[in-house]
Amino acid sequence: xxxxxxxxxxxxxxxxxxxxxxxxxxxxxxxxxxxxxxxxxxxxxxxxxxxxxxxxxxxxxxxxxxxxxxxxxxxxxxxxxxxxxxxxxxxxxxxxxxxxxxxxxxxxxxxxxxxxxxxxxxxxxxxxxxxxxxxxxxxxxxxxxxxxxxxxxxxxxxxxxxxxxxxxxxxxxxxxxxxxxxxxxxxxxxxxxxxxxxxxxxxxxxxxxxxxxxxxxxxxxxxxxxxxxxxxxxxxxxxxxxxxxxxxxxxxxxxxxxxxxxxxxxxxxxxxxxxxxxxxxxxxxxxxxxxxxxxxxxxxxxxxxxxxxxxxxxxxxxxxxxxxxxxxxxxxxxxxxxxxxxxxxxxxxxxxxxxxxxxxxxxxxxxxxxx
Numbered sequence: 001x002x003x004x005x006x007x008x009x010x011x012x013x014x015x016x017x018x019x020x021x022x023x024x025x026x027x028x029x030x031x032x033x034x035x036x037x038x039x040x041x042x043x044x045x046x047x048x049x050x051x052x053x054x055x056x057x058x059x060x061x062x063x064x065x066x067x068x069x070x071x072x073x074x075x076x077x078x079x080x081x082x083x084x085x086x087x088x089x090x091x092x093x094x095x096x097x098x099x100x101x102x103x104x105x106x107x108x109x110x111x112x113x114x115x116x117x118x119x120x121x122x123x124x125x126x127x128x129x130x131x132x133x134x135x136x137x138x139x140x141x142x143x144x145x146x147x148x149x150x151x152x153x154x155x156x157x158x159x160x161x162x163x164x165x166x167x168x169x170x171x172x173x174x175x176x177x178x179x180x181x182x183x184x185x186x187x188x189x190x191x192x193x194x195x196x197x198x199x200x201x202x203x204x205x206x207x208x209x210x211x212x213x214x215x216x217x218x219x220x221x222x223x224x225x226x227x228x229x230x231x232x233x234x235x236x237x238x239x240x241x242x243x244x245x246x247x248x249x250x251x252x253x254x255x256x257x258x259x260x261x262x263x264x265x266x267x268x269x270x271x272x273x274x275x276x277x278x279x280x281x282x283x284x285x286x287x288x289x290x291x292x293x294x295x296x297x298x299x300x301x302x303x304x305x306x307x308x309x310x311x312x313x314x315x316x317x318x319x320x321x322x323x324x325x326x327x328x329x330x331x332x333x334x335x336x337x338x339x340x341x342x343x344x345x346x347x348x349x350x351x352x353x354x355x356x357x358x359x360x361x362x363x364x365x366x367x368x369x370x371x
Contacts, residue, residue, distance in 0.1 A: 004030070004332060005030060005031065005032045006030055006031050006032070006070045006071055006094075006328050006331050006332065007032055007034045007067075007068055007069050007070045007071070008025055008031055008032065008033050008034065008069065008070070008071050008072065008073060008328075009033075009034065009035040009036070009037065009063050009064070009067050009069045009071075009072045009073070009093075010022065010025075010033060010035070010036045010037070010053075010072075010073045010075065011036075011037045011038075011060045011063070011072065011073065011074050011075065011076055011080075011084055012037075012038065012073075012074065012075030012076040013036065013038035013040070013043045013044050013047050014075055014076075016075055016098075017047070017073070017075040018047060018050070020314075020317045020318065020323070020324070021073050021075060021324050022047070022050075022051045023318045024317055024318050024319075024323065024324040024325050025073075025324060025328070026051060026052075027318060027319055027325075028324075028325050028328050030328050030329070030332050031328045033051060033052075033053050034053065034054060034055060034067055034068070034069065035053065035054075035055035035056070035057060035063050035067040035069065036048050036051075036053045036055070036056055036057070037056075037057040037058065037059070037060045037063045038056075038058065039058060040058075041056065041058050044056045044057070044058065055067055060080075060084050060087065061087055064087050064088055064091050064093065065091070069091075069093055070093065070094065070331065071093055071094040071095070071096070071121075071327070071328075071331060072084075072088045072093045072094070072095055072096070073096045073324065074088075074095065074096065074097040074098060075098050076098070077168060077174050077175070078098075078100055078102075078103060078174060078175045078176050078181075079103055079173065079174045079175075079176070081097050081098070081100075081101050081102055081103075082101075082102045082103065082107045082108075082111065084097075085097055085101070085102075085111050086110075086111065086114065089111070089114045089115055089118060089120060092118060092120065093120070094120050094121040094122065094327070094331050095115065095120065095121075095122050095123075095341075096122070096123045096124075096125065096324060096327045097111075097122070097123075097124060097341075097344070098124075098125060099124050099125070099126060099185050099186075099344060099347065100175075100176055100177070100181045100182075100185055100344070100347065100348055100351065101124055101341065101344035101345070101348065102176070102344075102345075102348055103176040104176070104348065104352065104371060105345065105348045105349045105352045105369055105370070105371060106370070106371045107348075108341070108344055108345035108348035108349075109345045109348075109349075111341050111344070111345065112340075112341035112342050112344065112345040115340075115341050116341075116342070121327065121330050121331050121337055121340075122337065122340045122341040122344075123323070123324075123326070123327040123330070123337045123339070123340055124339045124340065124341065124343060124344035124347075125323045125324070126185065126186055126189040126190070126339050126343075126347075127186070127313075127317070127323065128186050128187075128190065128258070129186075129189060129190050129193060129339070130316055130317070130322040130323060131273070131279070131312070131313065131316060132279060132296045132300045132301055132304070132312065132316075133258075133260075133271045133273055133279050133280070133281055133296065134190055134271075135300050136281050136294070136296045136297070136300050137194060137260070137262070137269060137271055137281060138193065138194060139300070140269060140281075140283065140294070141194050141195075141262065141269070144266070145264075145266070145267055145269060145283060145285065146262055146263070146264025146265070146266055146267050146268075146269065147264045147265035147266025147267065148264050148265040148266075149194075149195050149196075149234070149236065149238040149262070149263075149264045150238055150239070150263045150264050150265065151238055151239040151240060151241075151262075151263055152191060152194070152195060152238070152239075152240045152241070152260070152261065152262045152263070153240070153241045153259075153260070153261040154187045154190070154191060154240070154241070154242045154243070154258075154259070154260045154261075155242075155243045155244075155258070155259040155260075156183050156184075156186065156187055156242075156243070156244040156245070156256070156258055157245055157248040157250050157256060157257050157258075157259070158183070158245070158246050158248060158250055158255055158256035158257075159246065159247060159248050159249055159250055159255055159256075160246050160255065161179070161209060161226045161246035161247050162209065162246075162247050162248075162249070163209075164209045164210055164211055165211070165212070166211060166212050166215055166216060167211075169182050169224070170211070170223060170224040170225070170226060171215060171221045171222070171223070171224065172221070172222040172223070172224045173221055173222060175224055176351075177224055177225070177351055177355055178205065178223070178224025178225035178226060178228075179205075179224070179225050179226055179227055179228050179244050179245065179246050180203065180205060180224075180225055180228040180230070180244065180351055180354050180355065181224075181351045182246075183228075183244040183245075183246065184228050184230065184242065184244045184351065184354065185347045185350075185351060187242050187244060188230070188232075188242060188347055188350050188351075189339060189343065189347055190260075191232060191240050191242065192346070192350075193339075194262070195234050195236070195238050195240065196234055196235060196236050196238075197234065197235040197236075198232050198233065198234055198235070198240075198350060198366060199233050199234065199235045199365065199366055199367075200232075200233040200353075200363055200364060200365050200366060201230055201231070201232060201233070201350060201353040201354050201357055201363070201364050201366060202230070202231040202357050202362075202363045202364070203228060203229065203230045203231070203353075203354035203355070203357040203358045203364075204228070204229050204358055205225035205227070205228050205354075205355070205358040206225055206226060206227035206228065206229070206245070206247075207223065207225060207226060208226050208227060208245075208247045209226055209247055211223060225358075226245065226246050226247050227243075227244065227245035227246065227247060228242075228243070228244050228245075228354065229241070229242070229243050230242045230243075230354055233363075252274050252275040252276045253275060253276050253308075253310060254275035254276075254309065254310055254313075255275070256275050257272075257273065257274050257275060258271070258272070258273040258275075259271075259272055260272075266285055266286055267283060267284055267285035267286060267288075268283060268284055268291055269281065269282070269283040269291075269294075270282040270283065270291055273309055274309070275309045275310065276308065276309060277307070277308055277309065278309070279296075279309050279312065280293060281293070281294045281296060282294060302320050303315070303319065303320065304316050304319075304320055349366060349369045350366060352369045352371075353365075353366050353368075353369050356369070
């Protein structure tokens with residue numbers, strides 16, 4: 001690693017930027033946050049004061065043009081990702097952009113292609129893939145624990161949409177899709193990461209809770225789904241089921257639970273995270289009887305706390321070299337970053353296939369999605 005400091009600008013003043021991105025940047029010896037941009041100047045000034053950021057903007061284009069930046073972090077609603085990213089890439093900045101990275105596959109494809117052509121580093125923080133359970137599952141499956149993969153079943157249960165109020169994440173003009181994009185992309189990414197390319201999708205979207213017909217400005221909007229069920233066909237012949245919902249009652253401190261099951265010719269793996277004190281992997285190979293706990297190795301944990309899932313989550317992204325700290329390391333060391341915009345575009349394509357499947361009532365070949 002060189003002695004160079006990466007000058008970073010952050011667009012967005014959400015709780016996520018405050019809780020994860022800015023602490024991680026502040027703790028990295030190779031990064032300096034020099035500018036922050038938010039639509040509300042007072043909020044941006046308060047966050048800048050908290051984190052010692054010298055420059056405050058309300059216009060992302062002005063920040064990109066005026067601040068001396070090497071990289072940008074985009075933590076804003078989905079409909080702004082494409083224009084901010086394209087402006088940043090035009091200026092030669094490395095980009096970390098929240099998922100989904102665009103509103104359409106065509107936009108995401110363009111973002112990935114321009115970044116690659118310019119040789120710029122990109123990262124899309126599919127956060128759950130960095131957690132110890134997911135990385136241990138990856139190590140086990142890549143090591144042949146399952147043998148030939150047969151099928152997987154993954155369930156993401158949370159309840160942020162139970163109340164029936166307006167939520168911008170379920171407003172398709174802002175979010176592009178509903179839960180299938182907001183939560184589904186996390187697990188679709190992990191499914192491909194573990195089992196390989198998905199070749200076809202069949203999907204049903206759910207609209208369980210009635211919501212206002214108008215947004216807070218009094219305008220009509222297209223409602224996104226609050227739950228989704230996807231059937232996946234993998235190129236290697238395996239099958240998968242993913243169920244994501246934001247209308248479940250899950251009384252954990254983080255308001256969600258994750259359930260994963262994997263089967264193959266040589267064995268079975270289970271993972272359960274209650275987002276309280278349990279983050280567990282179990283497994284059994286043929287002939288071993290019932291699945292038993294497979295302790296997550298120390299090299300997977302690193303220095304992260306293990307007492308609660310939320311503390312592990314905080315440490316993975318604030319002090320371990322994942323997500324934004326990994327992004328900075330990739331720039332400093334000129335090393336590959338995963339997941340990057342290529343993976344972000346891939347997820348956009350799969351979400352588009354899922355939405356099209358629901359709207360047409362048909363199985364959709366992923367390669368048929370071009371827009």
